Amino acid sequence: MKIGELASATSTKVETVRYYEKIGLLAPPARTSANYRAYGNEHLARLSFIRRARDLGFTLEAVRELLTLSDDKAQSCDAVDSIARVHLADIERKISDLAALRAELDRVIGSCRKGTVEDCKIIETLGPKDVRA
Amino acid sequence: MKIGELASATSTKVETVRYYEKIGLLAPPARTSANYRAYGNEHLARLSFIRRARDLGFTLEAVRELLTLSDDKAQSCDAVDSIARVHLADIERKISDLAALRAELDRVIGSCRKGTVEDCKIIETLGPKDVRA
DNA sequence: TCTACACCCTGTAGCAACTACAGGGTCAAG
DNA sequence: CTTGACCCTGTAGTTGCTACAGGGTGTAGA
Numbered sequence: 001m002k003i004g005e006l007a008s009a010t011s012t013k014v015e016t017v018r019y020y021e022k023i024g025l026l027a028p029p030a031r032t033s034a035n036y037r038a039y040g041n042e043h044l045a046r047l048s049f050i051r052r053a054r055d056l057g058f059t060l061e062a063v064r065e066l067l068t069l070s071d072d073k074a075q076s077c078d079a080v081d082s083i084a085r086v087h088l089a090d091i092e093r094k095i096s097d098l099a100a101l102r103a104e105l106d107r108v109i110g111s112c113r114k115g116t117v118e119d120c121k122i123i124e125t126l127g128p129k130d131v132r133a
Numbered sequence: 134m135k136i137g138e139l140a141s142a143t144s145t146k147v148e149t150v151r152y153y154e155k156i157g158l159l160a161p162p163a164r165t166s167a168n169y170r171a172y173g174n175e176h177l178a179r180l181s182f183i184r185r186a187r188d189l190g191f192t193l194e195a196v197r198e199l200l201t202l203s204d205d206k207a208q209s210c211d212a213v214d215s216i217a218r219v220h221l222a223d224i225e226r227k228i229s230d231l232a233a234l235r236a237e238l239d240r241v242i243g244s245c246r247k248g249t250v251e252d253c254k255i256i257e258t259l260g261p262k263d264v265r266a
Numbered sequence: 267t268c269t270a271c272a273c274c275c276t277g278t279a280g281c282a283a284c285t286a287c288a289g290g291g292t293c294a295a296g
Numbered sequence: 297c298t299t300g301a302c303c304c305t306g307t308a309g310t311t312g313c314t315a316c317a318g319g320g321t322g323t324a325g326a
Contacts, residue, residue, distance in 0.1 A: 004273065014274085015314060023312095034321055036274055045260065052259045056241070057234050060312070070256045077253040081245045084255055088238045091231055098228045101190050105221045108189070112214045120210040122217055123203045126185045127178065137302065147303085148285060156283090167292055169303055193283070 001039040010047045058087055134172040143180045191220055
């Protein structure tokens, strides 16, 4: 399989595949006589794994750990579970941060009276509390 | 006011203040004889504005626009409102993306039976659908 | 056979928004 | 007079790609 085929089979860009190889996430494949990368099914499986983990929002560092763990079939699943839970907690924190942000932004936008910038409540909100320059 | 004072007054790092100056977001202040940056209240106000907008999740590009708009007091507030609304939509999209992610991750984690990696449902979920390498 | 075109290669630079040095200078206190 | 906290410039690192530039390869049609 050439890089373009692998890429489209995994909805990845060709550059990204090469990038994963460069950072050691995807093993360097064999080369053809023309120096083209020749991938096998093991690469396809590996890259699919990476893509799915990325789609779930895992960082590349977490993906790297998950890949290492997944290679040791006899090992306990605890470490995997732990990585996933940490990631979940992270996502939950982000969601609540964004929810707070939305509430605040809702409030700010709601206060807009469509006048001039002079008495724009949005700009006013952004301005400093005490200092008026 | 020296840069350290300005920074701590706005909960910003010194490097970030210099960075904002470098990218033209914060006007270069006067210098002391020792070549130290000497800030006035107008800088404090400006940086406070930037920080608040950033805290609300506006990109630096959006902040730049908001600053330009806020300087033209006679102008209609529409453009400001529009920037804020686009940003709100963006936040809402992010929230729903993350909520979907959380649901999926919840499902994956819930399936963990605490066995070995061999039959770990999390790893299995990440693996490819059809291809087994 | 020529040539156009899609694909492949390497290597480097760019994006956002900072952060972290390295290698210096300045200033007030003890 | 020295210690330590601050200041300066400039550059490189972070994450996860993406986008060239400047080449080589392979195949299909005229």
